[in-house]
Amino acid sequence: MSAALAVDVGWGTTTAIKTLVVLGVVPLTALLLGYIFLLKMMSHMQSRLGPMDPGGFHGWYQLIGDGIKFLQKEDIMPAEADRKVFALAPAIVVMSTFLVFVVIPAGPRMVVRDLDVGVFYALAVSSLSVIGVLMAGWASSNKYALIGALRAAAQLIAYELPLVLAVVGVVIQTGTMSLQGIVRFQQDGAIFGFSGIGLPLILTQFVGFAIFMVAAQAELTQPPFDMPVAESELVSGYMVEYTGFRFLFFFIGEFGTAFAFSALAATLFLGGWSIPGVDGTAADVLGPIVLVVKVLFVAFLMFWARFTYPRFREDQLQALAWKWLIPIALANILVTGVLKVAF
Amino acid sequence: MTTTQPPGGLPEVEIDPAALRQLADARMNIELDTGDMILNLGPQHPATHGTLRLVVRLDGERVIAADPIIGYMHRGYEKLAEYRTYPQITTLINRIDWLSSFANEVPFIHAAERLMEIEAPPRAEYIRTILTELSRIATFLLFLGEMGLQVGAITPAFYGFRDREYVLNLIEAVTGGRFHPNFNRIGGLKDDLPWGFIAECRTVMAKVMESCDEFEDLVVGNPIFQQRTRSIGIIPAALGASYGVSGSNLRASGVDWDLRRDGPPYLVYGDLDWKVWTHPDGDSFSRYWVRLQETRESARMILQMLDALPAGPVMAKVPRIIKVPEGEAFVNTENPLGEMAYYVVSKGATGPFRVKIRSASFSNVSILPWLLRGCYVPDVVTILASLYFILGDIDR
Amino acid sequence: MSEATAEAPTWSETGSDSLARLDAELGDAIVDRAAMAGDPVVRVAPDAWRRAAIACKEVVGCDYLSFVSAVDWMPAPIIGDEGSGDTSTPAQPREQTVGLAGGSTRFQLLACVESTRSPFRRVILKCDVDDAMRAESWVAVYPGADWHERETWEMFGIAFDGHPSLRHLYLPAEFEGNPLRKDFPLLAREVKPWPGLVDVEGMPGGADDEEAAE
Numbered sequence: 001m002s003a004a005l006a007v008d009v010g011w012g013t014t015t016a017i018k019t020l021v022v023l024g025v026v027p028l029t030a031l032l033l034g035y036i037f038l039l040k041m042m043s044h045m046q047s048r049l050g051p052m053d054p055g056g057f058h059g060w061y062q063l064i065g066d067g068i069k070f071l072q073k074e075d076i077m078p079a080e081a082d083r084k085v086f087a088l089a090p091a092i093v094v095m096s097t098f099l100v101f102v103v104i105p106a107g108p109r110m111v112v113r114d115l116d117v118g119v120f121y122a123l124a125v126s127s128l129s130v131i132g133v134l135m136a137g138w139a140s141s142n143k144y145a146l147i148g149a150l151r152a153a154a155q156l157i158a159y160e161l162p163l164v165l166a167v168v169g170v171v172i173q174t175g176t177m178s179l180q181g182i183v184r185f186q187q188d189g190a191i192f193g194f195s196g197i198g199l200p201l202i203l204t205q206f207v208g209f210a211i212f213m214v215a216a217q218a219e220l221t222q223p224p225f226d227m228p229v230a231e232s233e234l235v236s237g238y239m240v241e242y243t244g245f246r247f248l249f250f251f252i253g254e255f256g257t258a259f260a261f262s263a264l265a266a267t268l269f270l271g272g273w274s275i276p277g278v279d280g281t282a283a284d285v286l287g288p289i290v291l292v293v294k295v296l297f298v299a300f301l302m303f304w305a306r307f308t309y310p311r312f313r314e315d316q317l318q319a320l321a322w323k324w325l326i327p328i329a330l331a332n333i334l335v336t337g338v339l340k341v342a343f
Numbered sequence: 344m345t346t347t348q349p350p351g352g353l354p355e356v357e358i359d360p361a362a363l364r365q366l367a368d369a370r371m372n373i374e375l376d377t378g379d380m381i382l383n384l385g386p387q388h389p390a391t392h393g394t395l396r397l398v399v400r401l402d403g404e405r406v407i408a409a410d411p412i413i414g415y416m417h418r419g420y421e422k423l424a425e426y427r428t429y430p431q432i433t434t435l436i437n438r439i440d441w442l443s444s445f446a447n448e449v450p451f452i453h454a455a456e457r458l459m460e461i462e463a464p465p466r467a468e469y470i471r472t473i474l475t476e477l478s479r480i481a482t483f484l485l486f487l488g489e490m491g492l493q494v495g496a497i498t499p500a501f502y503g504f505r506d507r508e509y510v511l512n513l514i515e516a517v518t519g520g521r522f523h524p525n526f527n528r529i530g531g532l533k534d535d536l537p538w539g540f541i542a543e544c545r546t547v548m549a550k551v552m553e554s555c556d557e558f559e560d561l562v563v564g565n566p567i568f569q570q571r572t573r574s575i576g577i578i579p580a581a582l583g584a585s586y587g588v589s590g591s592n593l594r595a596s597g598v599d600w601d602l603r604r605d606g607p608p609y610l611v612y613g614d615l616d617w618k619v620w621t622h623p624d625g626d627s628f629s630r631y632w633v634r635l636q637e638t639r640e641s642a643r644m645i646l647q648m649l650d651a652l653p654a655g656p657v658m659a660k661v662p663r664i665i666k667v668p669e670g671e672a673f674v675n676t677e678n679p680l681g682e683m684a685y686y687v688v689s690k691g692a693t694g695p696f697r698v699k700i701r702s703a704s705f706s707n708v709s710i711l712p713w714l715l716r717g718c719y720v721p722d723v724v725t726i727l728a729s730l731y732f733i734l735g736d737i738d739r
Numbered sequence: 740m741s742e743a744t745a746e747a748p749t750w751s752e753t754g755s756d757s758l759a760r761l762d763a764e765l766g767d768a769i770v771d772r773a774a775m776a777g778d779p780v781v782r783v784a785p786d787a788w789r790r791a792a793i794a795c796k797e798v799v800g801c802d803y804l805s806f807v808s809a810v811d812w813m814p815a816p817i818i819g820d821e822g823s824g825d826t827s828t829p830a831q832p833r834e835q836t837v838g839l840a841g842g843s844t845r846f847q848l849l850a851c852v853e854s855t856r857s858p859f860r861r862v863i864l865k866c867d868v869d870d871a872m873r874a875e876s877w878v879a880v881y882p883g884a885d886w887h888e889r890e891t892w893e894m895f896g897i898a899f900d901g902h903p904s905l906r907h908l909y910l911p912a913e914f915e916g917n918p919l920r921k922d923f924p925l926l927a928r929e930v931k932p933w934p935g936l937v938d939v940e941g942m943p944g945g946a947d948d949e950e951a952a953e
Contacts, residue, residue: 046501311495414909586883
C-alpha cells in the first residue's frame, strides 16, 4: 500500500493507516450486510417491510442506531460468570474477523499485507473464533450457553475440513496461495483461448465453490447450520448472557465474518477486484467497487439460504460434513490434480 | 395433603408388567437425581408455546426422562363455572383454546340446549359450522407457519400469520371479535351474517387453498424439514388412544376416527361431502401433513356450506332468564386441537352445578413423558411443535 | 332425563349392546344404570372400579380414554346476602342431591371412555367414594389416567391406589386444600363481593335525554 501513496511516509505511519482502515472497514461491512440482507431482503422475502422510519429513507439508520443503543447499555455479567473469560470471549471472536481482512485484496495495490501463504493464513485465522465461542459458553455459567458452545465447537471444527479442501482445488489450479496471485491468475486467464472474461475459477471449480459456500454457511453458524444459536430452543445459545457492547462485538463478528467469507469466495472463485482488461489506476479506483458488488452477490446466496431452510439437527449436520462434503472435496482435489498435470 | 405417596402406602395389586415398566419410566423424582444434566425448558421459552415447563434429564444431547409441569395458566374454570350463569360461562370458555375460540363454545352450548330441549334453527347451525371451520383454518394456518419456525425456518411463520389475517377478518366481520367472539347464545347465535360475507368468504377460501400450496412447497417439500420430522416422535395408535390423544395427532397415527363423522351427529357435518385424512406413520411429519390436508378440507367444506346456507331466523324462542332443567349432558366435539367435551350437571338453576371440561391438549401433553424418552434435544422442540397444544387448553 | 324412574331409560342400539356386554362381564358389580342421549351411564361398586375399566377396554372395545374426574354433590355454601335481590350468583340446591344413575355418597367418580373403531361407542362410568376417600387407579389399564387422577386427587382429595406418583399437577406443591370441593371458597367472591346488577346510565345526548325533553 505504500506504493499507492505518492509520498513515502515510512513503515510506522503506513501500518497505522492500515490498522485504522481495517478497524473502520470491518464494522462498516457488517453494517452494510446487516442492513441490506438481514433487515431489508429478509423482510421483503417474508412479505413485510422491515425498518422504514429511522433516518427517513427506508430506515437506513436502524443499525447505526442499534449500535449506539448497545454501546450505552449497562454492562451486566451473571453473578457466577468467570469475569475475565466472559469479557475476553467476544474480543477473541472479533479479533479473528479483523485478522482475516488483513489478506483480502481490494485492488492491485490495496491490500494490508499480501502474504505468500494468504489462503492458508485466512483459513487458519478464521478458525480462531471457535476458542472465543467456547470461552463465551463456558464463562456464562448457563446450561443453555454451554450446550450451544459445545455444539458450536463440534460444528465449526467439523466444517473446517470441507472449507480447506474446497480451497485446495483452487490452489492446485492456480499454483499459488497468495490471494493477489489468484486474482491475477483469474484476470489473465483464458477459456479455450477466449480471454474476454478471464478465467473465473467458479467455472472449473464449481464443486469447490458449492462446498465452500456450504462450509462457510456452517462456519458462520447460519441456518441451516445454526444449531449453536438455535433461537427456538437455546435462545441465542452461547451468546445468551451477553448484552450491550459485548453483544455488539458478537454481532459485528458474525456479519463481519460473513463479509470476510463472501470476500474470500469472491476472490477465490469470482475474480475478486479484477475486471479483465482493466488495469492501472482504473483498477485502483474500480477494484473495491467491483469487489463489493461480487461480495454482495455471494452474500445474497448465503442469506437467501439462511431465510429459507429449517435447521439441521446436530448429528445430521455432522453426517453431512463427514460423509458427504469431505469425500466430494477429496474427489474434487483428485480430479483437479489429474487435469492440472494432464493439461 | 402434600405427600407424594398415597396415605397407607401402595397396596398389592395386579398390574401388567409392561405397563409397569412404562409407568416407572414416566415416574420422575428429579430433584434427588444427580449426575446427568437437568435442563429446565420454560416456563418462559420460545419452544413451549406458552407457560409450559418441561424438566428434562439429559445425557449429552439425549433425553433420558422428561416431566412436564403445567398449571402456570390454571384459571380454575371448573370452579368458576359453578358460580356463573350459562351466558356468563360462554364468555369464560372462549378463552380455553384461544386460537380457535368459537369452537370451544359449541359443545357447551349444545349441552345446555340438549338439557333445555331447544333446537337452534338450521341457519344458526350452518353459521355455527362455518365459524367453527373458519376457526379451524385460522388455528391450523398458524400451526403450519410456526412449526416451520420451531424447526428453524423463519419464513413460514410470517406467511402463516399473514394468511391467517384474512380469516380473522372474516370472523371479526361476523362476530365483532378476532380472538374471543363470544357469539353463541343458547338457542342460536347473537346475530346474523353481515352483508357481503358470502362473497368475501369465497375469496378468502381461494386464498387459503393457495396458501396451503405454498406451505406444501416451502415446508413439506423441504428435504431438511423432512429429515427433521420423519420418524421423530412416533405415537403408536393404541397407546395414543389409551392416553387420550385425539384429533389430528391420533389421525396421523393411522386411526380413522373423527368425531364430526363418527360421533353422535352435531352441527351440519352430516349434510356435507368431506373426507377424513389419516397418515400411517405417526411421526411429526405426518402430524404436519394431516393438518395441512385438513385445512384444505375445511376450506372445501366452507364453500359447500356457503352454497347450501338456508334462510331463516338465527335464534330460537328462548326465555329471557335462562334456567336449565335438571339433568346431565355430555357433549364432545372435534375441535381443532382434538376432542373437547363438557359434562354439564344441572340442578334447574340459572347456572350449572358442575361442569367438567375435558380439553384436548391436556391428554395430548400427558403422553410427553413417554414420548420424549431417548430423543435428542432438538427433537423435543419438534415434537412439542407437532403435538400443537395451547396452554389455555391444558391448564383451563 | 331426570334421575327419577318416571320413564324407562332408552339406549341406542350400540348403547344397549355395550350395556349387555358390561352386564355379562361385571354382573353384580353394576349398581345402577341410566341412559344419557342413548349412551349408557353405569354406576359400579367401589371395589369394581378397575374391573369396570378392564371390562370397557377389552369386552366393550372402548380403547380411548376421554377423562376421569369426580363430582362433589354437597350443596355449595351460600355466599352473599340472602334477601338482597342479588341474582348474580346462580341459585343452587339447598341439600345434597344425586345425579343420573343415583348415588349415596358425597363424592362420586366420573369417567368416560369411547371407542375409536366403528361403531362409535361411549360408556360413562360412575362410582361412589366413601369417607375413606380412596379408589382404585386406572393407570394400568389406560395410561392416560395418570394425569386425570392426579388432577382429581389435588382438586377433590380422592387418593388412587396403584398410581405411580400422586403429586400436584396444577397447584404448587405446598398448596393446602382441595379447590373443587364445594366447601372450598371461591376466594374472589370472599375478598370482593360481586356488585350485582348495576343500574347503567344512558349515554349523554342519547335516548334518555330525548325522552326527558319530551
